[in-house]
Amino acid sequence: MTTEDHRTAAFRTLALPLLDDLYRLARGLAGSRSAADDLVQECFLRGLRYFDSWHGEDLRAWMAAIMRNIHRDRIGLPNMTDENLEYIADPAPDPEQVAMSDDHAQRLRTLLAHLPEALREVLVLREYGNLSYEQIAQALAIPQGTVMSRLARARERLRAGWLATHGAGP
């Protein structure tokens, strides 16, 4: 086998077991199944292409970072994590718009979609990517403390948004 073949085989051995989790992460990031399929394919393609730059760090975090950057490219956001979240206006959904959704799942989806992306992506990585705080910190190149605070804020906004339309906890 060539060096190329060895590299491909190594990547396959290490990355393929992550496929199911990466697929769920892709659905959480992208929303639609076809967009998720696309995201997963592109992620593995780039992972193989850049495998020479992988130096033994946590592969799950490494692949999640690739997928998150592809996603950010596609939605037109820079890959640099937003520093000053305090100054990002909260595009809060209109409570009537949320209430009009015909079921609880759709309401939650709407609230989730309205989170600032810097908060949303931490939540998606945690809830759907099966990543620990440390892995999220690695994937986003931010301190673990920032991961914790953004996650708490994301969940708090969802909780508050839910209360605004339901008058009781989710």
Next chain:
Amino acid sequence: MTDCTARAAELNAWLDGELSPGDAASLARHVAICPACAAHLSELADLRARLAQLVAPQPAPAALRHVIETRLTPRRLPYQWRRRWVWAGAGLALAASLVLIMFPRHNHETKEFAAVRAAALRPDIAALAAPAPPAALSADGFRLVASREDRVAGHSAIVQTYVAAGQSVTLCIWPANGEPAHKPLQAHFRGAAITYWNNGTNEFWATSFGATPVLGRFVRAYRDTP
């Protein structure tokens, strides 16, 4: 009295299994005697359960797994393979023609080969067979010289290059996806002319390098209109 608003991050960390056993035990003792934190914890747990349902854990679809596994199969390329391009004229589906592209043994071969295989296997491209160039086109002097799959403005598209008398026209084709049919419209972008139309099945976007009359001629010939 403990300030329980400061405990929010801790409650989240506990739910995520990120607290040390000592911190977890300490928090558990607090929650047992603090109704506010107990309620907050309960709400967070319910929220997480609903979030988990929104994107239920499922294995990757078999088709997707197959594509990935195929791409990650090391290829043993024999020494004698030469580079050959297959033109997508004569109505061949682009997917079929891409499969026939072979590369010599250079450093970049694996990633390009993988990209080509991935492009050929992508269901949306496989479904969009490149429409055969209309006969009127060659009658009008336009020759299809190249065809490829590419992403254009977020669409998986087929990009074709036609030449005639030293001018070239690039035609991008992607599925209409419900966009309504319309006759050719003209736009200008940074001095270049772009003509675009939709036949109900596909969107067509043509642009030329050189004089605008070439583009007009091309569009008329392609649509087989006088």
